[in-house]
Amino acid sequence: MSNLDTFREDTKKWLDENCPPSMRSGADPDIPVDEVWGGRNAEYKNPESKLWLDRMGEKGWTMPTIPAEYGGGGLTKDQVKILNEEMFFIGAKAPLLSFGIWMLAPVLLEYGSEEQKKEHLPKIIKGEIRWCQGYSEPGSGSDLASLGTKAEDVGDSFIVNGQKVWTSYADKADWIFALVRTGAKEPKHDGISFLLIDMESKGVSTKPITLISGKSPFCETFFDNVEVPKGNLIGDLNAGWTIAKKLLQHERAFISNFGLAAGMGSNRDIVSIAKKHLGEENGKIKNSFYRSEISSHKIKEHAFGLTLKRAGDEGGKASATASMFKLYGTEHNKKRHELMVAASGVNGVAWDGDEFDDGDKNLTRAWLRTKGNSIEGGTSEVQLNVISKRVLGLPTQ
Amino acid sequence: MKLVLTEDEQFLKDTAKSFADERAPITHFRALRDSNDPILWDKEIWCEMVKLGWPGILIPEEYGGSNFGITGIGVILNECAKTLTPSPLFATGVLGAYAITNFGTDEQKQNFLPKIVSGDLTTALAIDESSHHNPKETEMIAKKEGESFIVNGKKTFVVDGASADLFIVLARTSGNKGDMTGLTLFLVDSNTKGVEKIKLEMADSRNYANINFDNVEICNSNILGDAEAGGETVEDILDVGRIAIASEMLGNAEAAFDATLDYLKQRKQFGVLIGSFQALQHRAAEMFCELELTKSSVMAAMKAAEEGSNELQRLSSLAKTMAGETLHLVSNEAIQMHGGIGVTDEYDIGFFLKRARVAEQIFGSSKYHTERYANLSGF
Numbered sequence: 207m208s209n210l211d212t213f214r215e216d217t218k219k220w221l222d223e224n225c226p227p228s229m230r231s232g233a234d235p236d237i238p239v240d241e242v243w244g245g246r247n248a249e250y251k252n253p254e255s256k257l258w259l260d261r262m263g264e265k266g267w268t269m270p271t272i273p274a275e276y277g278g279g280g281l282t283k284d285q286v287k288i289l290n291e292e293m294f295f296i297g298a299k300a301p302l303l304s305f306g307i308w309m310l311a312p313v314l315l316e317y318g319s320e321e322q323k324k325e326h327l328p329k330i331i332k333g334e335i336r337w338c339q340g341y342s343e344p345g346s347g348s349d350l351a352s353l354g355t356k357a358e359d360v361g362d363s364f365i366v367n368g369q370k371v372w373t374s375y376a377d378k379a380d381w382i383f384a385l386v387r388t389g390a391k392e393p394k395h396d397g398i399s400f401l402l403i404d405m406e407s408k409g410v411s412t413k414p415i416t417l418i419s420g421k422s423p424f425c426e427t428f429f430d431n432v433e434v435p436k437g438n439l440i441g442d443l444n445a446g447w448t449i450a451k452k453l454l455q456h457e458r459a460f461i462s463n464f465g466l467a468a469g470m471g472s473n474r475d476i477v478s479i480a481k482k483h484l485g486e487e488n489g490k491i492k493n494s495f496y497r498s499e500i501s502s503h504k505i506k507e508h509a510f511g512l513t514l515k516r517a518g519d520e521g522g523k524a525s526a527t528a529s530m531f532k533l534y535g536t537e538h539n540k541k542r543h544e545l546m547v548a549a550s551g552v553n554g555v556a557w558d559g560d561e562f563d564d565g566d567k568n569l570t571r572a573w574l575r576t577k578g579n580s581i582e583g584g585t586s587e588v589q590l591n592v593i594s595k596r597v598l599g600l601p602t603q
Numbered sequence: 604m605k606l607v608l609t610e611d612e613q614f615l616k617d618t619a620k621s622f623a624d625e626r627a628p629i630t631h632f633r634a635l636r637d638s639n640d641p642i643l644w645d646k647e648i649w650c651e652m653v654k655l656g657w658p659g660i661l662i663p664e665e666y667g668g669s670n671f672g673i674t675g676i677g678v679i680l681n682e683c684a685k686t687l688t689p690s691p692l693f694a695t696g697v698l699g700a701y702a703i704t705n706f707g708t709d710e711q712k713q714n715f716l717p718k719i720v721s722g723d724l725t726t727a728l729a730i731d732e733s734s735h736h737n738p739k740e741t742e743m744i745a746k747k748e749g750e751s752f753i754v755n756g757k758k759t760f761v762v763d764g765a766s767a768d769l770f771i772v773l774a775r776t777s778g779n780k781g782d783m784t785g786l787t788l789f790l791v792d793s794n795t796k797g798v799e800k801i802k803l804e805m806a807d808s809r810n811y812a813n814i815n816f817d818n819v820e821i822c823n824s825n826i827l828g829d830a831e832a833g834g835e836t837v838e839d840i841l842d843v844g845r846i847a848i849a850s851e852m853l854g855n856a857e858a859a860f861d862a863t864l865d866y867l868k869q870r871k872q873f874g875v876l877i878g879s880f881q882a883l884q885h886r887a888a889e890m891f892c893e894l895e896l897t898k899s900s901v902m903a904a905m906k907a908a909e910e911g912s913n914e915l916q917r918l919s920s921l922a923k924t925m926a927g928e929t930l931h932l933v934s935n936e937a938i939q940m941h942g943g944i945g946v947t948d949e950y951d952i953g954f955f956l957k958r959a960r961v962a963e964q965i966f967g968s969s970k971y972h973t974e975r976y977a978n979l980s981g982f
Contacts, residue, residue, distance in 0.1 A: 477982045491982050498970075501977035502924075509925050512899035516606035530892050593891055594884035598864060603879040 214288050221292055224261045226254035231297025243303050244333025246380045262301040263332035269307055272315070277328030305374070306330035306337040310383050313453050317400070317441040326402070339457075340370040340384030340403075340427060341450070347581075348588050350385070351394045351447060355429060357386035357401060364388070364439075366403065366432040372582065376412040376425035380405055383453075389444040400446035402438040403429075419574035457583045458532035474569060476500055476542060480549040496549055503538075503545055510534055529596075533589035536579035543573040604906045606899060612674050618655070619682035626651060627688040629951045635689055636808040642766040643810045644689040653722030658696040662704055666716035673843060674905040677850040681901075684854030687954055689809065691725040694763035697847040699726025702771050702788075702840045706828035711790065715769065727767035728844065729758035729814055730837065736967045738773060738837055739783045743816065745774035752776070752789065754819045762965060764812030765802040768793055771827060772816075773837050786833035790825045791816075807954070807961040842919040845966045846904045849919075849926035852962050853894075853901050856930040859937040859955040860890055866941055877940075886936060893929045900925040917979045920972035927962075927969035934959035 228237045238251035242259055250256045262268050265279060270286045272278020281289065311330050314323055329335040346353040355368025366386060373382065382403050389397025403410070409432040415424040441449050477491070480500055485492035491500065517527050546569055547554035556562035556570055580586040594600045608616065627648055635643055652658065660676045662668025676697055683690065696719070703715050703726075718724035730738055743756030754774055761770070770791045778785025791798060797819040803811040828836035864887065867878030877883060904922035907915045934956040938945040945952050963969065 481982070489981060490977070497977055497982065498973060500982070501973045501980075504980065505921055505924050505973060505976055506896070508921055509896040509900045512606065512903045513896050516899045516902065519606045530895060533888075534892050534896075587885070590885040590888040591881075593888035594881075598884075598887055598891060600864075600867060600878040600884050600887065601876045603875055 210284055210288065213285050214292065217289055217292050220265075221296060221298065224258075225293075225296060225298050226258055228252055228254045229258045229299045229301075241303060242301065242333070243336050243375070243378070245336025245378065246334070247378065248333075248336070258299070259301045259333050263334075266331055268302045268304070268333065269311060269327075269331045272311065272327060272331065276315075276323050277331040302333045304330065304333065304337070305339055305379075306335065309339060309453050309456050310337050312456050313400075313449050314440065316452065317449050321437070322402075322440065335380045336375070336378060338373050338376045338379035338382050338405075338427075340373055340376075340382045342372045343369060344371050348585050350450070351398065353385055353387060353398065354391075355384065355386050357388050357399060357434070359388070363436055364401065364434045366401070366409075366429040366434055368429050370427040370429075371424075372415075373412070373425050373427045374423045376405070376427045377414055382410075382427065383440075385446055385450050388446075395447045397444055398446040398450065399443055400440040400449040401434060402440065403432065403434050407432050407434065409433075417575070418577065419571045422575075454584060455528045458528040458589075474546065474565075474572070476503070476546050476549065479546050479569075483550050483553065496545075500545060500549070503541060506538060507542070510538060529584075529589040529592040532583060533580075533586050533593070536576075537586060539579055540576045543569075543576045547573045604903070604910060604912070606902045606906065608674065608678065608902075611671075612678055615671070615675050616678035616682055619679040620685075622651070622655070623683045623686040623688050627683070627686055629686050629954065632687040632689055632808075632954065633951070641802065643808060644691060644766070648688070649690055650722060652690055652692060653720075656720075657692055658700065658722060659720035660696060661700040662716050662720055666704075666712060667720040668700070668704075668716065673846065673908045674902075677847055677901070677905045680847055680851045681854035681857075684851040685858035687855075687958060691763050691766065691810070693844075693847060693851065694727045694767065695719060695725045698728040698762075698840060698844050699724075699769065699771065701843050702726075702728070702827060702836075703790075705839070706788070706836055708824075710824070711827070715790075724769060725763065725767050726769045726771060727761050727763045727812075728840065729761045729764065729770050729772045730841070730966075731759050731761075732757060733759060736964065736971060738786070738834065738841070740780055741773055741775050741786055742780050743772070743774040745776050745787060745789065745821070747776070748820075750823050752787075752821045752823070754789070754791075754816045754821055756816050758814040758816070760803065760964070761812050761814055763810045764814055765800055765810045770798070770814065771840075772814075773833055776831055776833075783834040785831060786837070787830045788827040788833040788836055789821050790827050791819065791821055795819055795821070805961050807958040809958070809961065838916070841966050842915055843908055845919045845923040845972075846901070846908055848962060848965050849897075849904065849922040850901050852926040852930045852959070853897050855955055855958055855962065856894060856897065856926070856933040859930075859933050859952060859959075860887075860894060862952055862955075863887070863933075863937045863940050870942075883940060886940075890929075890933050890936060893925075893932060897922075897925045897929040917976060920967075920976040920979065923967060924969045924972040924976065927972070930959045931963060931969070 227233060240250050240252055240255040242255050244259060266272065266274060266277050267279045267289065270279035270281040270289055274280035307330060311327060314326055341350060343353050343355060355366065355370065357364035357366045370384065376382065382405055384401050384403055385398050386401050387397050388399040391397065409430040411428045412425045415422055415426060417424065477500065480491045480496055484496055491497040514531065550566060550569060553562060553566040554569060556566040558567060595602065635645060656669055657679055659668030660671045661673065663670050680693060700719055703711055715724060732742055743754065745752040745754045758772065770793060772789045772791050773786055774789060775785055776787040793800065797817040799815040801813045801815065803813060805811050867883060867887065868876060870877050900922045904918040907918045937952050938956055941952050944950045
């Protein structure tokens, strides 16, 4: 038996013994489902959610490719493929959702000191620390590099003052990775540093933001004379912009994949919504105008999925394609929701109360939420600029 | 199914690119157009393609071909489309070669395939009968009389019809207009008594014809595939043809886009390069995305055809729709971004607009395939 065959056998056996019944397909629908983000203050409606996270975290399989010395699984690409396949076969739930995994860990690996990697990576992988992202500020959205949150050098530490906005789950996170100004305001890209800050530090406070969709995960985060040890600086002083850009690529890739995956796998399927609200005749959506619009949309979605696959098969030329995927994925997701709302008629804009079912009301909220997709993580217009300049080589004025 | 070219396919693509650039640049197409050439392709260029083995790419080795596969011929058509290289490769090397290889009797294969490989026989597929593609609307009657059929009717918009030696003709042997059953495919020598080719003058200066059939007698042995099952057979041939023409159209779009991008980087107005205007940059970036999606669709369709995937029909409609929509967008934007010079005959970019609109009609428009995609997807 080859090494990979042995690995498959062992993995199958381990999953069989360690993946709790409610974490697989065919779970009892009466057991409450947790969205597991981990962290110091995590609460679980189903104790098996915690058990599954702990077991996977212990193996390092929440980040299977990270070396074992940092708490990762230390697996090869081929082994990860097998792990994913075996998890897929039993319908195993992802044990952990984490900005630490999706965004911070890759840049820590690339830019962090040995000490920083050993300190933070294991806690990300085990889900012990929940991270949030401190990038945007009230005056610095698309023009992120104009940010003004100040970190003043006072010897052994920095004193941080300022405000971040759109920090997802800041009210629930344990630590924040933030961009702060440590140097001059001009040239604006040169005075920025990448700093890790414990949210329990004195002077940190958060305030949730209500979006047009009602509730939201977003917060404002305030820093009032917060003392941060110098050991929390990632990379060189004033060299944070390079790290920030790298992290944005991971974020963009994540948002476009997530948006698409969420749409394709979701039970909110545009065809069944159209059939339900517009009627069905011989298996076809009864209204031919909607039908043709939906088919055009599905064709684009299909082509986009194939393009993601092609990028993977080509070995991923990261930066150029990341902007395209972010742009296309989010714009497409917005259109899909517009189509679903339109096909639902009045029910597609239901807000609350007992006259409408949850599916209708949730669709309204989801539709409103998609309006942020093409703004967060770099607006569509910023992505178009990136493609024009970096991919097409068009001149700047 | 990996969506990347193999080393051999890439090699073929590079060869085709050099060939098109060196032997058949756009000036070659322009010269043919201006000379009122009756068949609008050049026999010398065709001979060179034959020497490179291109008409035999879909033909088995026992008949002299290389059996290289659909992706192979697809990338060649893609590169040749960038200079609008005129040739009978699409109608002969794809449609004829594929149809006879996959549905021909041993005798038919022996008769025709070696001649396709050697460049001595060109073919054309005659399906449509009106201004819109729709095989099931076929009315042309083939009436059985003893060991033969007598065919009467008219075929329209036959690609390479003005020059083809052999027609593959879809006719009705039973049933009514609107039925996909009761159809049969016939192989018809273009010199048969009663066959009349009428060359069409289309906006894009490519070889097309209408074909009249006046009491044309066709022997039983010239039925291609199973009698009465021509509807299914022809859809199979058409799907491969749609994928090949989509690959061509992608090449048209890529070339028009590249020419436009070059222009944006050269042309100055108000003292600056016009490519520095955001109003043009964002539109160029959007075209880039559509081109990338089209590349993936065409690639997936070619690979599916090669593997005989059960997704072939849907992917064929996907590829033809994406290629049609993208080429439509790019050909319009290319003209607008070139400004005044874009609407002059002297400049080449207008060729791509004309080719685009005609090619969009070949074997079904984007609208036709968007509907077919919905039918095949179960909604």
